[in-house]
Amino acid sequence: MKRRFVLAVRMPDYGIASRTRRRGRLAASFMFCVRSLGDRGQRIRLWPWLSRKFLMTDPLQPTYDCSTEWRPMAPENLDGSPMATRLSVVTFLHAGGVTASLRGLLPELQTRGYSITVIGINRDGAVVRLDLAQFLEYRFPAVSPRWDNSLAQMTRRLASIVCPSRLWAKVFSLPLATRKELISSIEDVSQIALFTHPRLAIGVVQGMPAGIVVLGQFHNSFSAGRASGELLEISRGYRNVDAIVMLTSEDAAAMSEFTRGSLPVRWAPNAHSRPALEHLPNPEPGKYVYLGRIVRQKRIDLLIKAWAQAKLEHCQLWIVGSGETRRLSNLAKRLGVDASVNFSEHSEFPEGVLATAQALLMTSRHEGLPMTVVEAAFVGTPTLAINCAPGVAYVVRATNGVIVNSSSSKRFAVALAKLAQGPATNDERLERIAGASANFSPEAVADRWEILFGEARRHRAASLK
Known part of the structure; x- marks a missing residue:
């Protein structure tokens, strides 16, 4: 192409x-x-x-009178009982990790009285409005991000350095017709709107009624956003929100410093439902797994090099995911480990793959808060990961995994060889499951989101006075 x-x-x-x-x-x-x-x-x-036209006023600038557009957040029915709060989630439907975390969180919020609508942009760029049941049943194909190839990443970084933020927003925002359709959909069903990516909010938040509480979430680490240029999207898309929600406290502190305290910055981890396993299978001896997209960001080539350097006998590495594998298989042949490195298509039941593994291996260049690590912890499987972001360190340590504070394949190989010497016991697996439930269960994460919704309501009410 x-x-x-x-x-x-x-x-x-x-x-x-x-x-x-x-x-x-x-x-x-x-x-x-x-x-x-x-x-x-x-x-x-x-x-x-x-x-x-880049210097013209955005046609979606707000024209609403704040005094007339304000709507109470928790109105009452005629019998005095509280009415369900209407929550709209605006997201890209093809983002695998984001949709997985929403599938864990939204059902729990619905049980707490929230009326939920998912307003998504599908792979073709069309706006799709789904209720929660439709969202949970439909399977959205996860695709590689738009900027996953190396040339595009380089040009995006250069553009983020030299482009004025307003010009950047004009170039990378959604088409005008799509933004208008998003605003119309949000107005119909929302009292609270949650955006899962800043690009979705550029030119949309400014055109929404003033009474809608708006939260903007960023599903990546602060350092990754700075490297990729997404901080400019945040500065444009989330400048009028009531709270920016990061994945960890470290990322929230960095974002608060970036915004100079002009907006409330909070944090909440991703949620994941406990898998429906009738029993916990025993790990297969010598089986180690990578599970996820096969793209350059994941640095699977570094993982294969570390696997060759570890020289584990009678062990197999399974690379499970969708993507181009020819380059990686050729690398395994050159290193002489092609007999112990296996490739498999992405599984519809990842918990079953992870439950039978001795460990999950992760060598990513950057991550947000990886759902694969949480999925592994819920079935008692430890994770060996490179410390590439605060979210990785947070989730691995919370689930009793092992962190490697170096991007060297030799250091990772040493940690892998040490991990292979002592397989996890049943008590350690149960402890890992308990840690995952305490930190990433839908109940625990929903508690935190309800606090964030309350803070955002107060911020919106104060801004309208």
Whole structure:
């Protein structure tokens, strides 16, 4: 598939010159402006950024009178009983980890009296509105992120450095018709709106009625957002929300410093339901598993190198997931471990795969709060992971796993060999399950979200006075 990279020379005669000067001399001379098009963002082309329309007012700016649009958050029925709070969740339906965490959290919130509607953008870019039952039954295909290829990641980082934030928002926001449809859908069913990605909120939050409480969630670590340029999306999409919700306390502290305290920043982990296993199977001797997407971000090549260096006898590494495996299989052959490295398609029942493994292995470059580690903990399987983000360290330590504070394949191989010497006992597996339930069960996470909803309500009420 063709890939095009365009370098545009920018003259300082336009109205955004003063903003670009603040970003250095390079920004005053050059601007990298890219937009992802087509399936999975494999093609890149120049957006017509020289147009004056980038300097125009956003057509979705709010025109509502706050005094008339305010609606109470918990109205009462005629008999005095509290009415169910209407919660809308705006999300990308093809994001595997995000939808998995929502499937764990939303049913618990419904049992607590929330009326839930999922407003999603599907893989074709269309707006889909689902009730909770439809959302739980439908299977959305998880796809690779738009910026998973290396060329797109490089150009995105350059663009995030030199592009003014307003121009960045114009380029990477949803189409105008999609934003209008999102606003219309949210107005119909919402008292609280939860956005799971800042790109969904750009130009949408500003056009919503002032009485709707808005929370913006970021399903990645702060450091990964800074490296990928997503912090600019947060600064544009979440600037008018009542709370930004990160995955860990460390990420929340970093985001609060980034926003300079202008917005409340809180944190809440992902939720995961306990798997419906009739009994806990015993791990197969010598079986180690990687489970997830097979993409460069996961650094599976580093995992295979560490596997070769560990030299474990009578052991098998299973790489389970969807993606291109030819390069990895060739690497295993060159290292002489092709007989012990196996590839398998993504499983519809990951808990069954994880329950029979001695350990889950993770060597990602960056993560948010990986659901695979939580899934492994719920079946008592330990995780050996590189400490690439606060979310990884938090979830691995909370479930009695092992953290490697280095990206070296040799260090990971040493930790893997040490882990292989002492398989987990039944008591350790039960302790790991208890740790996962205490921190990541829907009940525990829903308690935290209800506190966040209350804080966001008070913030919205104070802003309307």
